[in-house]
Each structure stands twice: as C-alpha cells, then as structure tokens.
Amino acid sequence: MPELPEVEVVRRGLDRWVTGRIIADVEVLHARAVRRHEGSLKDDLIGQQIACVSRRGKYLWMPLSGTGVALVAHLGMSGQLLMQPSSTPDETHLRARFTFTDRGPELRFVDQRTFGGLMVTPLVADGAGGQLPEIISHIARDPLDPAFDEEAFETRLHARDTEIKRALLDQSLVSGIGNIYADESLWRAGLHGRCRTGLLDGSRVQDLLSHVRAVMIEALAQGGTSFDSLYVNVNGESGYFDRSLDAYGQEGEPCSRCGTLIERERFMNRSSTFCPRCQLNS
C-alpha cells in the first residue's frame, strides 16, 4: 500500500543511488512486471543514463538523459525497489533486475502481488515548464506539489456527484492518496467518507486538503507507513508512521478524540475505518 509518503521515501533513496548511473543490463523475470510497453524494455534501457528520479502521486519515473523518454515505475500494492549488491541472493518475488556499468549495487524490482509495473514511455510537457510521462498525463498533481491547483480541485470536486472518499482516491482529481491516508485525512477533518462532494463548501474542502497535507508530511518524516514487510525503502527498512494512525486499522479501538469505538465498513471493495461519532456525513 505504498501511497505518496512511501513512494516519496523510495524516490529519495533512488535519487541518491541511481542518478547519473548508466544501465548495463536489464533482466525481466516476470511478464506482468512490464506493462503497457511496446517492444523490449531491455533494448530501450541498455546504455542509457538515468538523469534523475521524479514523482507525481504514486508514480515514479527516471528520465533517460538526452532521449525524451523515461523509465516509469508504479509499486502497486506490494512493489519494492531495492538497491542490492549483486552478491545478495535473489528475492522470492524478484521481477526485474537492473545492473549498471559501474558494477555498483543493482536495482531490483520485487513485487509479491504483481500489481506494480515498469514501462518506458515518452515524456511530454506538464504545462508548468516541466515534463512527465505520457501515460500518466491523466494523473492530477499531488497535494504536496507546489503547482497543485487548489481552486481547480475544488471546482472539479463540486462538478462530481459522488462520495468524498471515492473522490480522494480518484487519482485524476488529486493524486497520491490511497486507503490509509484517505481514512486518516477524513478522520482528522471530522468527515465521513460517504459524505457527498456537493455538500462540502470551499472552506471544508480547504480544511480537508490541509489535513491531507499534514498527515502526509508527518508520515514522510517517519519514513512512511509499514504494516508488514511489504513496504520498505530502497535499503529494505520499514517506516513507523503506523504507530501514529488514528483511523486506519483501528477497528474496535477507542477513537483518540472522543473515545467511541472505531468502526469498519466495506467500501469500493476495501475497508473504511472511521469514528461513527465524530466523522459527520455532511
């Protein structure tokens, strides 16, 4: 369940370890690891230099110097990008391996549930002087992006007739939010996820966005949220924001604000946890 804070932790680690390095070889060990990609990932990457590591929402990409294309990665639910010495034994769910001409640590894509994927895609203008991969141009900016347009978000939110949690999870409206940070932000804002978007005025939307940002910044400072060994940084280490959660995974525990027991319901084929007393439906 890597969401924005977890993906940003991975981005920072990757930026430090792979920027400037030249890819020597690529080994794809599972067909599902490469998505929406024409031709051979290997042919597109060998000999290319990684210019930097960028992120929008939950997507990572590495522009290849002087080519106008980028290696894009999405971790899905259980994807990991790990830096490992070549002497380290292959992980059980190793899906792809990238080695470099300097013979330093290799980059490994490990993914138990195979919801994640890699691809090479052209870069296009992002409308603000930067670039982003073509295949994710439908993904909205995330709330920590300085160019995130709060007014445009509010307008689009009001144009929707749906529940606020569904809107928060829609990456084309605002990116980077998944089930954990949706539940946490809604708890902090005192809003029930089933509240209709049309009932939220501008100040409620601003308040909700401020909680989204705050919870993500706090999580980032703690290395992200890890419930099991599936989310780790590039060095295989877990974050510890799970100790700070107020709603997600807290079913049956007293609400830390009012003491009412936290409840869980099914929503969009996943769980929503919320305080039935202090999270309002309007």
Added chain:
DNA sequence: CATAGATCCTGTATGC
C-alpha cells in the same frame, strides 16, 4: 457521459 462496481494477484490470518 458519469458514476459504481468488479477484477487482477498471492501470502497471511482466521474459522470450522
């Protein structure tokens, strides 16, 4: 067209 729901996947946990 817009929104709601189903689907993919596999390891772990729980129940009978």
Added chain:
DNA sequence: TGCATACAGGATCTAT
C-alpha cells in the same frame, strides 16, 4: 491438523 475462506487495495476495465 487441515482445508476453506477472508483480507490487504491501486488502477483499470466493464456495467449500468
């Protein structure tokens, strides 16, 4: 003990 079922959920596809 062992088998069956529930659960985790991001993105995309299909149905209404």
